[in-house]
Amino acid sequence: MDKAKELGEAIIADGRFKNYEAAKEAHDKDEALQEKIMKFEAAREEVIAANTEEPRDDAKVKEISERLNALYDEITKNQTMTNFLSAKEAVESMVQEVYNLLTFYITGEEPNAGCGGDCAGCSGCH
Known part of the structure; x- marks a missing residue:
């Protein structure tokens, strides 16, 4: 446990x-970004509600979907968001590397992280 x-x-x-x-x-304090995220979620x-209405109003669904897509584009192009996602991915990758190393020492086997099943170009995982 100490280790x-x-x-x-x-x-x-x-x-x-x-x-x-x-x-x-920075992500959490970016008020403009947080407002866009809240609008996106709304x-x-x-769009979920509009898709379940009977009868379904395709024009309404299309209008909401277009708004949803525009918000998504704004959010994903926001520098604060891209920095956050990149930093998060780096930490997740590091944690996965640690997990893989622990798995190796516990089981003696290399984890099959990223193995797609096509062994043609693989030097072997077993």
Whole structure:
């Protein structure tokens, strides 16, 4: 347990984690971005509701879907959001690497992370 605690402390001391924390804080404090995310979520709920209405109003669904797509584009092009997603991906990748290493030491086998099943170009996983 002491070693697990040390590992956790090492992870949060890593630059990738520190970058993630800073990016998350910027993400959470970006009021314009948060407003767009809330509008996106509301539009998503609207399109779900509009799709289940009887009779279905295709024009209404199309209008809401277009608004939803426009908001999605704005959100994904927002620099704060792209920084946050990139930092989050880096931390998730690091955690996966740690998990894979632990799995190797516990089982003696390389984890099949990313194995697509096509062994033609593979040097072997077993």
